Amino acid sequence: MNNNKNKGLYKTLFLSIAGLCLACTQALAQTINVNAATEYQTIRGFGGMNGVGWINDLTTSQLETAFGSDQGQLGLSIMRMRIDPNSANWRLQVPAAVRARQLGAILLASPWSPPAHMKSNKSLINGGKLLPEYYGDYATHLLGFADHMSRNGAPLHAISLQNEPDWHPDYESCDWNGNDFVNFLNAQGSRFGADLQVAVGEAVGFTKRFTDPVLNSPTAVQHADIIAGHLYGAVPQDYPLARSKGKEVWMTEHYTDSKNDADVWPLALDVGVELHRSMAANFNAYIWWYIRRFYSFIKEDGQVSKRGYIMSQYARFVRPGFKRIGATENPYSDVMVTAYKGPDNKIVMVVVNNGNASRNLNVNLQNATVASFVKYSTSDTLNVSYGGAYRMTNGATSFWVEPKSIATFVSEGTTTSSSSSSSVRSSSSSSSSIVSSSSRSSSSVANTGANASCTYVVTNQWNNGYTASIRITNNGTTAINGWNVSWNYTDGSRISNSWNANLTGSNPYAASGLSWNSVIQPGQSVEFGFQGTKNNNAAQAPAVTGSICR
Known part of the structure; x- marks a missing residue:
């Protein structure tokens, strides 16, 4: 047998395995430890x-x-x-x-x-x-x-x-x-x-x-x-x-x-x-x-x-008046994190992803208790856009940050919320809120099936417009690989723009995951949002359907 040929074969095999391992490493979530007591x-x-x-x-x-x-x-x-x-x-x-x-x-x-x-x-x-x-x-x-x-x-x-x-x-x-x-x-x-x-x-x-x-x-x-x-x-x-x-x-x-x-x-x-x-x-x-x-x-x-x-x-x-607090600064080599605590104990994290890949981050929060983090992002297509709410469970949550983007995560609530299928974002009049004028609505409809709960939430509304989000929570024991949900308005409401999902249709509407949020691990959630027009009545909260949330 030709030893040189064997060496070349082993080298090729080794490099292939190394490449796969590198890819696996890149896909693994890294951890941000935030300690509110470190000022x-x-x-x-x-x-x-x-x-x-x-x-x-x-x-x-x-x-x-x-x-x-x-x-x-x-x-x-x-x-x-x-x-x-x-x-x-x-x-x-x-x-x-x-x-x-x-x-x-x-x-x-x-x-x-x-x-x-x-x-x-x-x-x-x-x-x-x-x-x-x-x-x-x-x-x-x-x-x-x-x-x-x-x-x-x-x-x-x-x-x-x-x-x-x-x-x-x-x-x-x-x-x-x-x-x-x-x-x-x-x-x-x-x-x-x-x-x-x-x-x-x-x-x-x-x-x-x-x-x-x-x-x-x-x-x-x-x-x-x-x-x-x-x-x-x-x-x-x-x-x-x-x-x-x-x-x-x-x-x-x-x-x-x-x-x-x-x-x-x-x-x-x-x-x-x-x-x-x-x-x-x-x-x-x-x-x-x-x-x-x-x-x-x-x-x-x-x-x-x-x-x-x-x-x-x-x-x-x-x-002004916030204090920077302890946080893992570089969970990835191309990701930079700082965290802050406000006088009212509000926690804010700012994450800069300067790399070319979406990054999955697990957050562990110490010496502070919040119910959830709301995400706002700027990228080549987003301008401080709402990117969903991430519930804290036992002081931990997980989220993705898109490549070449900056994301700010702002805490809401001071106690950990239950794993209910309904999702209501609390009203806020602080200067940190992305919505300052109209009150947020608690209207929501959830379909809960064997695999996932799918919840439609009206997050804000005014005379002839509204914003809403759909949260998909994996209640099963295996990962959801790819998701697609749909909904239909009966009151003339129409969607003008969306974020964090591929949106298709013009009533009924359908949405599917992007490359970075199409997989939902057990116990985890993804959330996408949209803005639309409506009549002068209260914004409708239609049922959300799909094979994962039957």
Whole structure:
């Protein structure tokens, strides 16, 4: 027998088996352990820059979109603005800042340059240093802006000493180093008072040589509240020294790309990856560059972009005051997870799947009890879309996250619900809810057979429209491999769009599973949803039929 031939045969067989094993490994669900008792940073918020004075101001509608937290809005909670070297222009910042604050945002102001006469080069551009003999006048200048905003109904939460002290372009800029910050704070820091937080740093690449001297100065550190930085040419990193001094760490400016449209997919998902890394690095706040730009959260026509929807997966649901809690960060090499706990003990998980395969995840929740998690996803075809509710049983549940997508899971209820065939989503008026106006209906019809229970639930309704979901729960002892259900309206209701299923027909309707949710293991459920039109009567809840739920 030819030994070389045998070796080739064995090699081929080995590689085939290895490939099958790899495929099996990829298909196995990985576990996310969430521990609500393990607490990290408090989230101050997510935000963006309003560039009035350099670009057109945000319109009233755009402000509502940016700082509102209802469906189709971003949920931003921090507005950054520029301190003009000319005090005559400060009035330009007032209208948008007032409205943002009315919508719940806090305000951060950053100067690009002191007035020219205070600088060594006597110019607003090309760097130049703030002269020490003008430290007092510069503090008065900054405090004057804060006073102007406060007197006009937009008090600041924080004020920065200098934007990008290490960048000296041919536009407004100023050159500072770490010792300059120390000297200024020692001389003038006490003037800023307890009601106005002082942000220090804002270096281009979050370079610590600008902030370490402040943190290591026993006097200057007393006057710095926020350690800030930008992420140009850098990746988020933890700042243990800042945390040890009790300082918040804010990322106050970045954009991941300014050459491509904000809807280009999957390029837009880079925002989700950076947001995850920033939260995992214990940042208290993340602030994007211009809120409205073709590459930004709101496009020039006022429409929310893919990047905007990705931001809202964090900003709408992880609200100011939430704490990041313990969670398995990388259950797969291409999946990133952070989890948060709200003041009302609401639990939120944000999962970024940066890979090309759907990922099955088992969740174990410790030191908190919730009834279910509701899923909202953004992908190439979804925009913070409802993706079903996942019941918790003995502190555990399981779900899938689609490839190249970001999903937010928001807890509902505080006790584990029973395994009843009916499913009712509780009403919520919180800013985290994807539905804010109409009350949710408890109408449901379930068909329970030997293998599965199939439940139709009206999740929301208004004068001439509704949303609903169908939950299929495998009550048997073997997996359901492929499912197909149907239903029929008798009141003229019609479906306009759907998610998490292949929908066919035009009444009766039929739905079947997608590649990632067509198999239902014993005791597990899948849920898909849809939106439609109806008459002015209550939304109908028809019976759901199919071979699995006879």
